[in-house]
Amino acid sequence: xxxxxxxxxxxxxxxxxxxxxxxxxxxxxxxxxxxxxxxxxxxxxxxxxxxxxxxxxxxxxxxxxxxxxxxxxxxxxxxxxxxxxxxxxxxxxxxxxxxxxxxxxxxxxxxxxxxxxxxxxxxxxxxxxxxxxxxxxxxxxxxxxxxxxxxxxxxxxxxxxxxxxxxxxxxxxxxxxxxxxxxxxxxxxxxxxxxxxxxxxxxxxxxxxxxxxxxxxxxxxxxxxxxxxxxxxxxxxxxxxxxxxxxxxxxxxxxxx
Amino acid sequence: xxxxxxxxxxxxxxxxxxxxxxxxxxxxxxxxxxxxxxxxxxxxxxxxxxxxxxxxxxxxxxxxxxxxxxxxxxxxxxxxxxxxxxxxxxxxxxxxxxxxxxxxxxxxxxxxxxxxxxxxxxxxxxxxxxxxxxxxxxxxxxxxxxxxxxxxxxxxxxxxxxxxxxxxxxxxxxxxxxxxxxxxxxxxxxxxxxxxxxxxxxxxxxxxxxxxxxxxxxxxxxxxxxxxxxxxxxxxxxxxxxxxxxxxxxxxxxxxxxxxxxxxxxxxxxxxxxxxxxxxxxxxxxxxxxxxxxxxxxxx
Numbered sequence: 001x002x003x004x005x006x007x008x009x010x011x012x013x014x015x016x017x018x019x020x021x022x023x024x025x026x027x028x029x030x031x032x033x034x035x036x037x038x039x040x041x042x043x044x045x046x047x048x049x050x051x052x053x054x055x056x057x058x059x060x061x062x063x064x065x066x067x068x069x070x071x072x073x074x075x076x077x078x079x080x081x082x083x084x085x086x087x088x089x090x091x092x093x094x095x096x097x098x099x100x101x102x103x104x105x106x107x108x109x110x111x112x113x114x115x116x117x118x119x120x121x122x123x124x125x126x127x128x129x130x131x132x133x134x135x136x137x138x139x140x141x142x143x144x145x146x147x148x149x150x151x152x153x154x155x156x157x158x159x160x161x162x163x164x165x166x167x168x169x170x171x172x173x174x175x176x177x178x179x180x181x182x183x184x185x186x187x188x189x190x191x192x193x194x195x196x197x198x199x200x201x202x203x204x205x206x207x208x209x210x211x212x213x214x215x216x217x218x219x220x221x222x223x224x225x226x227x228x229x230x231x232x233x234x235x236x237x238x239x240x241x242x243x244x245x246x247x248x249x250x251x252x253x254x255x256x257x
Numbered sequence: 258x259x260x261x262x263x264x265x266x267x268x269x270x271x272x273x274x275x276x277x278x279x280x281x282x283x284x285x286x287x288x289x290x291x292x293x294x295x296x297x298x299x300x301x302x303x304x305x306x307x308x309x310x311x312x313x314x315x316x317x318x319x320x321x322x323x324x325x326x327x328x329x330x331x332x333x334x335x336x337x338x339x340x341x342x343x344x345x346x347x348x349x350x351x352x353x354x355x356x357x358x359x360x361x362x363x364x365x366x367x368x369x370x371x372x373x374x375x376x377x378x379x380x381x382x383x384x385x386x387x388x389x390x391x392x393x394x395x396x397x398x399x400x401x402x403x404x405x406x407x408x409x410x411x412x413x414x415x416x417x418x419x420x421x422x423x424x425x426x427x428x429x430x431x432x433x434x435x436x437x438x439x440x441x442x443x444x445x446x447x448x449x450x451x452x453x454x455x456x457x458x459x460x461x462x463x464x465x466x467x468x469x470x471x472x473x474x475x476x477x478x479x480x481x482x483x484x485x486x487x488x489x490x491x492x493x494x495x496x497x498x499x500x501x502x503x504x505x506x507x508x509x510x511x512x513x514x515x516x517x518x519x520x521x522x523x524x525x526x527x528x529x530x531x532x533x534x535x536x537x538x539x540x541x542x543x544x545x546x547x548x549x550x551x552x553x554x555x556x557x
Contacts, residue, residue, distance in 0.1 A: 055422045078424030085418050092415045094289040094462065096472040104412035108423040113408035139470035159423070 006069060008033050008163050008194045009054060014063035016046075016053050023049045025218040026063065036195040036208050038226060041215035047198045048086060050215065051167050054196070055083055067163075079108035082161030086168045086198070090140045090151040098143070098151050099136040102126055105155035126158040129187065131180050146177025153181060157188070164188060166197040170205070178204050202226055260495045268389045269381035269448070269501075273491040275396035276445040276457065277484035281465075282403040283441045284458025285476055286434055289414040295332065295435075296455035299442045301351040302328030303451050304358025306443075307376045311365035317376065318391045322443040328354060329439035333432055379450035379502030381491060388447055395444045402437045410434060411472060448487065449502040456506045457483060464513035467520035482512055 009031040016024040023046045031037045039047040052058040054065060056072060065072040068080065082105070090101050105126075106119050127133040130150040135143070140151060149169060156164060164185075170178055182204045189195060189208055202209060206226065214222035260266045280296075287295050306324030310317030328350060335346045362373045375383050384392075403410070413420045413430045421427045438458075445454045465478035490505030 052418075055418070057418050057421065076424065078422055081422055083419060083422035085416065087416075092289045093291045093293075094285055094472055094475055095466050095469050096411075096415070097470055100411070100472050101415070104408065104415060104420070105423060107408060107412055107420075107425060110408075113406065115408075137470070142470075155419070165422075 006033060007031060007066070008035075008068055009196055010064075010066040011050070011054070012064045014050070014053055014065060015061040016049055016058050017061050018049065018058070022061075023218050024053065027215070027218070027220055029213055029220065029223075031194060031196050033194055034189075034192050036189055036210045037197075038202065038205070038209045038212045039196065039198045039215065040201075040212055040227075045215040046218040047215050048167055051165055051196065051198055054165060055081075079159050080162045082156030082159060082164045084149075084152050084156045084164070084166040084169050086171065087152060088145065088148070088172060090143070090148040090155075095139045095141060097137050098127065098132055098140055098154075099123055101140055101151055102136075102154045102158050105158040108159045122158050122160065126154040129157060129184050130154045144174065144177075145172045146174040149173050150177055150180060153184060157184075161193065163194045163196070166195070168198050168200060170203055171200065182208070260492060265382050265384065266491075266495060268384045268386065269491055270488060271389060272384050272392050272444075272448050273487040273501075273505075274484055275392055276448045277487035278480055279396050279399040279403075279441045279444050280449075280454065280457035281461040281479035281483040282476070283399060283434070283437050285462045285472075285479055286403070286410050286414045287438060288459060288462045289411070289472075290434075293459045294455060295329075296438055296442060296458040297452075298332060298347060298351050299325050299329050299439050300446075300451040300454045302354035303439075303442050303446065304373070304376070305354045305361065306358075307373065307446075307451070308358040308361025308365070311367060311372065312361045314365075314367070316387065316391065318388055318443055318446070321376075321446060322391075322395065322440060324354075325439040325442050326436050329435035330432060333435040336431075337428075375450075376446055377450050377452050378500055379446075379448050379453065379505075381448065381494060381501050384447045392444050392447065395440045399437055399441050399444065402433060406430070406433070407476075448491070449505050453502045453506045456509060457487070460506070460509040460513055461486070464509070464516045467513075467516045468523070482509070486512060 007030040009029065011027050011029040014024055014027045014029075015022065027046075027050055029037075029050070039050060041047045049058055053060050054067070054072070067075045068077060070077075090098075102123050103115070103119075106115070106122055107113055109122070110116075110119055124133060124136070127136055130153055132147065132150050132154060135147070140148065143151065149172075153166070153169060156166070169181060173181065185195065185205065186208055195208075197205075199205065202212075209226045211224065212222065212226035213220055214227070261270075284293075284296065287293055303321040303325035305328075306321030307317045309324065310320035313320070331350060332347060335350070358373065359370070362370065409425055409430055410433075412423065412425060413427055414434070417427055417431075420430075441458065442451065442454050445457060449457055461479040461482040462475065464482055465475045469475040469478060486505050486508040490508050491501055493499065493508075494501040494504050
């Protein structure tokens with residue numbers, strides 16, 4: 001495994017509880033600059049919780065988290081981080097256009113929320129990257145599930161982040177959108193963006209992934225090259241995504257303990 | 258236009274315009290966060306403030322502002338910390354606030370339940386010059402917050418988790434939303450009354466979004482509708498001697514019904530236009546092929 005220099009994300013012995021139940025039981029994870037790391041694991045293994053401790057949405061019971069070498073509590077450079085939460089919709093209680101939603105991702109780069117030409121250009125660029133520029137003025141309520149996800153990714157890209165954190169970006173996404181998302185991510189990775197993403201299975205993103213970290217019951221059980229699909233069965237591009245096809249373990253190899 | 262000759266009507270109309278602007282302006286963020294009934298809760302808590310105002314012989318408007326701001330902050334804190342039994346805590350806050358109001362006003366030497374009624378359902382003739390000054394100052398604050406911080410409030414109300422990662426001060430903005438909602442309740446108290454305030458925060462927004470696709474347009478139409486109903490309700494109550502709060506709220510609901518009916522027709526026309534435009538490639542209805550292909554064709 002090649003070295004990637006100073007870790008962009010570093011978790012050491014992270015523990016977290018949800019409703020009194022331990023969900024993370026001492027996680028160690030480091031993501032180097034320019035690295036693409038996939039967090040894999042069954043439902044309930046703690047992979048989403050791990051990501052949510054990094055962004056500060058879930059409190060940490062024990063252990064340390066650093067972002068760009070700064071303890072998370074003291075970290076203020078949020079403009080360097082793009083986040084795609086796990087959501088089924090980009091909409092809210094009031095109608096909003098695609099451009100309005102994506103603009104809210106730009107706030108990290110503005111002063112007091114005042115938009116200049118740069119900011120409007122960034123919104124258009126982000127929408128072009130995910131192939132949604134022609135829908136900028138449409139209500140998000142008129143979009144398909146895959147298009148919702150593309151809007152959420154554009155919202156994360158609009159601040160031009162150095163680190164992308166994504167929670168199940170491929171869940172419930174149609175094939176066309178999957179291809180566009182894989183292409184968008186490839187462009188980002190080629191430009192040097194560091195990526196940490198939760199995936200249910202590798203799917204069309206497999207060729208991009210440098211390293212896979214597999215969680216089971218809140219512990220890391222594998223940290224290394226991504227588990228390859230058994231020869232001849234599932235290749236990238238031929239993989240089907242069934243986001244919630246039962247709680248079966250999506251890893252199909254004997255690589256894991 | 259003879260109603261403009263009366264000083265009390267001039268004050269009432271000024272207050273009505275300010276209520277028409279501020280209630281939907283903060284209400285849109287509450288609707289976006291799916292906390293549409295928060296205004297109602299604050300209205301209940303504000304009753305204790307009105308009662309205290311009478312009891313201590315100070316201004317009920319300022320006292321109601323102080324108490325409802327405290328109540329709103331308490332509600333926001335309950336939302337953070339008391340996730341499991343938050344609804345019970347809120348219920349106690351609401352009904353405690355209402356009971357406190359009735360109790361204090363009965364203890365007050367100058368108070369009576371008739372006084373309280375004007376605060377519950379609004380009363381134009383009792384808007385005093387000092388009330389108007391208070392309403393203007395408070396409304397200025399609400400407009401400053403809801404317009405000046407519109408992008409930040411939109412982001413936080415839309416997706417709190419994401420807003421935190423953009424580095425926005427999410428807790429401070431949530432508290433500011435709660436305080437602004439509380440201030441709006443006391444702005445609207447004299448015109449529509451504490452028990453009907455929430456309707457003006459929610460219904461114009463719900464009516465506007467029948468027609469709109471964007472947040473900005475929803476905001477503009479909701480405020481325009483808010484001003485229309487508060488002013489026309491105020492004028493109607495001058496001529497017909499009907500209670501202004503009830504008139505305004507019924508007008509708002511009527512506007513909602515009319516706009517909803519219009520929106521359904523608009524949607525049908527848009528669908529027809531879209532079908533006509535795309536009739537070559539994508540017919541509106543599925544076309545069943547004349548004959549089934551072979552299995553190889555289906556699997557190809």
